[in-house]
Amino acid sequence: MLKHIFLVVFLWLSSSFVYSQNYSVQIATDTNAITIGEQIHITLTYTVSPHSQYQLPVYGEELIPHIVQCKLPDIDTLTIDKDSFQISYTYCVTSFNPGEYSFxxxxxxxxxxxxxxxxxIRISVRAEDVDVQADIRDVPPIRQSKYSWFEQNKTWIVWIVASxxxxxxAAGVWWYIQKHKQKPVLIQAAELELPxxxxxxxxxxxxxxxxCQKNLYKQYYSEISDVLREYFEARLHIPLFERTTDEIIRDVSRTGDLQVAVIQNLQILLHEADLVKFAKYIPSIQQSEIHGGLAVFCVKESSKTEQGEGI
Incomplete structure (x- = not known):
């Protein structure tokens, strides 16, 4: 019985020893000497068993006084085999205080x-060497811009050209509109011609x-009938063009503004013009002159009502 108890205790101690030895810690730096403000990388490699529990240190802005972290550490993991894996913490640090640091x-x-x-870890931080015996040099001249004047002002130039x-x-459009704009016709009151x-x-x-002396009877009667249509249209304010003779006589009679003699002579003259224009009737020169006189009579007599006296 005592032999079995001794064997169990021995196995427990052996297991604890192996388990406690199942880790390793390595540290590496890319350099041990820097100048003020220069950066250095410190890599902490921790090899452990996947079944173990561990807690790595957490630092603030400084690892130790005057050794400052430039950023958060980079973390990387690597599985070696089923019984172990590595965790790597890479710290980027610098210092602004010259001296020798061990930590x-x-x-x-x-x-x-x-x-x-x-x-x-040992880090040596040294200040920049300043040669106080060196000659004082002039301030270097201002460097000329590598861009040309056009490249520097390209945006403004584009806007100016576009404007x-x-x-x-815009000026061309305005000129074109003004040129083709219909100008109002100004007619003096004294220049207006009564119908x-x-x-x-x-x-x-x-x-x-x-x-008629030139045998242009059709033209003669067409022009006379057009003058009468234009006159009575302006005189009575009714449309008379594109009307037949019967329609014209009907419309002017309905106005009640014309004398019976004017209407009768107008009817005779328009019927005579229709015969010449459409029936190829050729009156004598004397008849044509009489018809011309009837046209003058119709205008003069109808104008008496409007003017108040004859012409």
Whole structure:
């Protein structure tokens, strides 16, 4: 019985010893001497069993006084085999105080009972050497910009050119509109021609052409009928173009503004014009002159009502 108890105690002690030895800590630096402000990397490599419990140290801005962390440490893991893996912490540090520094990283808590410290790290921080005997040099001249004036002001130039083009186009559009804009016709009141004055003038011009003497009867009667249509349209304010003779006589009679003699002579003249224009009727020169006189009569007589006296 005592032999069995001794065997159990021996196995427990052996197991604890192996388990406690199933880790290793390594430390490495890329250099041990730096100048003020220069950075150095410290790599902590911790090899443990995947079944173990551990807690690595946590630092603030400084690892120790005057050894400052530049950033948070980089963490990397690597599985070696089924019984072990590595954890690497890389610290980037610097110092702004010259001197010799020796320190350890830790403590690392292993399986909640073992406290581990890294081997000692030694860093030498030196100040920049200043040669007080060196000649004082002038301040170097201002360097010229590698960009040309156009490249430096390209944005402004583009905006200015675009604005000029816009103004030119706008001016061209304005000029085109003004050039093709229909100008209002200004007519003096004294230059306005009354309808009956215009009609009598046009009838006189037709008579001076002597169209009947040239056998241009159709043109003669067409021009006379057009003058009468224009005159009575302006006189009575009713549309008379594109109307037949019967429609014209009907419309002017309904106004009640014309004398019966004017309506009768107008009807005779328009029917005679229809015969010449459409039936190829050729009256004598004397008849044509009489019809021209009837046109003048219709204008003069109808204008008496408007003017209050004859012409």
């Amino acid at each position: 350890q990283l830790g403590p690392i808590l292993y399986n909640l009972k073992d406290t581990i410290w890294t081997p000692t 000029i083009i816009f103004l030119i186009v 009956h004055i215009r009609a009598l003038r046009l009838l006189a011009e037709i008579n001076e052409k002597q169209l």
